[in-house]
Amino acid sequence: MKKENRKSIREISPIDVYKLLPRTNCAECGEPNCMAFATKVVNGEEVIESCPPLLESKYEKDLKMLRELLAPPVRAVSIGNGDRRIVVGGKHVLYRHEFTYQNPPPIAIDIPDDMEDELIAARVKKVRDFSYSYIGRTLTLDALAIRSVTQNPDRFMEVISLVTGLCDLPLILCSFNPEIIRAGLSVCSDKKPLIFAITKDNWREMGELVQDHGCPVVVSAPGDLNLLRTLVKTLLEWGIEDMVLDPGTYHSEQIGHTIHQFTAIRKAAVKNFDSLSGYPLLGTPISVWNGQELSDDINR
Numbered sequence: 001m002k003k004e005n006r007k008s009i010r011e012i013s014p015i016d017v018y019k020l021l022p023r024t025n026c027a028e029c030g031e032p033n034c035m036a037f038a039t040k041v042v043n044g045e046e047v048i049e050s051c052p053p054l055l056e057s058k059y060e061k062d063l064k065m066l067r068e069l070l071a072p073p074v075r076a077v078s079i080g081n082g083d084r085r086i087v088v089g090g091k092h093v094l095y096r097h098e099f100t101y102q103n104p105p106p107i108a109i110d111i112p113d114d115m116e117d118e119l120i121a122a123r124v125k126k127v128r129d130f131s132y133s134y135i136g137r138t139l140t141l142d143a144l145a146i147r148s149v150t151q152n153p154d155r156f157m158e159v160i161s162l163v164t165g166l167c168d169l170p171l172i173l174c175s176f177n178p179e180i181i182r183a184g185l186s187v188c189s190d191k192k193p194l195i196f197a198i199t200k201d202n203w204r205e206m207g208e209l210v211q212d213h214g215c216p217v218v219v220s221a222p223g224d225l226n227l228l229r230t231l232v233k234t235l236l237e238w239g240i241e242d243m244v245l246d247p248g249t250y251h252s253e254q255i256g257h258t259i260h261q262f263t264a265i266r267k268a269a270v271k272n273f274d275s276l277s278g279y280p281l282l283g284t285p286i287s288v289w290n291g292q293e294l295s296d297d298i299n300r
């Protein structure tokens with residue numbers, strides 16, 4: 001893998017950022033001067049969009065250069081919309097203690113569409129209302145993964161409508177069948193769900209759906225990192241950028257393999273700036289309960 005000529009966030013100095021700011025010390029950003037603001041940006045405590053003058057058209061070129069300078073090696077991908085929208089990725093470092101801890105991993109709970117409606121409603125309400133106090137923070141559950149087990153597009157649409165009528169949590173639509181996903185998107189594409197998933201077998205049709213609806217998508221190639229990178233490259237050429245990578249989640253004696261794959265991808269992105277690896281990762285702990293790697297058989 002070729003290392004790009006880029007700096008890590010820890011090699012960027014406040015001066016690098018300061019030089020591209022308006023440098024008027026107007027304090028509109030809430031900081032006393034541009035240098036103080038630049039220092040906060042480099043520390044990950046502020047975003048450049050908090051400088052209102054920088055958003056004026058006369059600074060367009062500087063804003064573009066700043067965005068390129070500060071772009072994280074792991075792309076930030078947004079799922080859902082409104083107050084419960086979640087952002088995954090946006091990482092600059094390999095280990096969270098190396099830098100400000102941003103975008104903690106969200107947790108999604110599974111809703112198979114063969115469940116009875118009353119049970120689905122009970123599960124959705126439980127997820128929606130769940131909260132847990134931990135060291136002064138209130139932790140909640142973040143998303144619902146609706147899984148097409150019946151392989152029936154009408155039932156998939158029905159369940160999505162039932163769920164969205166009960167909560168505004170971001171959704172993950174799970175099926176490898178483009179027809180099922182098409183049906184699902186017909187009732188919820190405005191909610192920008194995450195699509196699970198594009199594979200080597202469905203990439204063309206699923207890719208077109210993702211492009212048409214502008215939704216983020218999981219690229220899945222369990223146990224095959226070369227295939228994963230090839231799929232990412234193809235989708236990038238199509239103009240699809242909001243991707244999440246699924247290298248497979250294996251359990252029991254293979255858990256070490258899963259950790260190795262996740263680490264290899266993150267290292268390639270953060271240390272080597274490999275643009276084909278620079279996306280957030282998705283793990284499916286449900287594989288443990290299901291008894292096998294989920295992506296091998298999504299209908300279980």
Ligand code: SF4
Binds near residue numbers: 021037051
């Ligand atoms: S708002 Fe922008 S120009 Fe004004 S002080 Fe802050 S960084 Fe400088």
